[in-house]
Amino acid sequence: MSDRPGPHRIPLATRAIGVITPSANLVVERVTAAVLADFPEVSAHYSRTPVRGSKDGHPDAYDLDGMLGAARLLGDAALDAIVWNGSKGASIGFAHDHALIATIERETGIRAATSMTAIESELRRLGLTRVAVVTPYRGDYQERLVATLAGEGLTVVAEAHAGVADNLAYMRVSETEIAALIRRVSAARPQVILTLCTNFPAAWVVADLERETGLPIWDSTLAGVFAGLEAAGIDPHPARAWGRLFEGDEAP
Structure with a gap:
């Protein structure tokens, strides 16, 4: 008889998180699966909302029809939480994310969260206001994002962007x-570096660059996983190998 473990030895997931991701995104599922390897009791289930190309059909708000369609399908599974793993709130304002959360919760009866409300909450909890921002975006979109963060009370002391215009290309x-x-x-010594865009594969370098720079680096895709765990009432600390966002109560 083979000594290889059979399917019956795989831990059975008892908790479930629903994830809404942009349709042109391949990074969210990959990062979520990698992080949840530390949480064998948790399974992730995905739904998509239309986001494609270089033009946003709803530049100043969310496509609520697309978002709620995705949320309702996830809601059919009676999950522990639903998270929007997207960073658009950084360019249109955090109030839109709070309104989205309230709408999803009203429509599904399931606790909801977003990547950007998780980042906002941690910034406020720790009293951090001086941030640096790294994205794949082109310059005009980056300018809008920086202005929006300033309107949220944050001082962007440095920014850098890759100059990419197409959603599908961010992952490359x-x-x-x-x-x-x-x-x-990092040369500007912000209190925290934010890597924004959930189709931007920054999660894989966060922990190493935190050690190298001595600065916390909060990635929006990782923040979406963090948000989903917290919304489901699951301690996120087992994922601390993914960076200081998961470490808990200590200020950076």
Whole structure:
């Protein structure tokens, strides 16, 4: 008889998180699956909302029809939480994320969260206001994002962007280029570096660059996983290997 473990030995997930992701995104599922490897009791279930190309059909708000369609399908599974793993709130304002959460919860009866409300909550909890921002975006969108964060009371002391215009191409920015962008903004010594865009594969370099720079780096895709765990009432600390966002109560 083979000594290989059979399917019956795989831990049975008893908790479930629903994840809404942009339709052109391949990074969210990959990062979520990698992080949840530390949480065998938790399964992730995905639904998509239309986001494609270089033009946003709803530049100043969310496509609520798309969002709620995705949320309702997830709601059919009676999950523990639903999270929007997207960073658009950084460019249109956090109030839109709070309104989205309230609408999803009203429509589904399931607790909801977003990547950006998780980041906002941690910034406020720790009293952090001086941030640096790294994204894959082109310059005009980056300018809008920085202005929006300033309107939220944050001082952006440095920014760097890859200059990519197409949603599908964000995921193709290399880890080497992402690391270089992070190193560039770290010279300004912000209180925290934010890597924003959930189709931007920054999650894989966060822990190493935190050790190298001595600065916390909060990635929006990782923040979406963090938000989903917290909304489901699950301690996120077992994922601390993914960076200081998961470490808990200590200020950076």
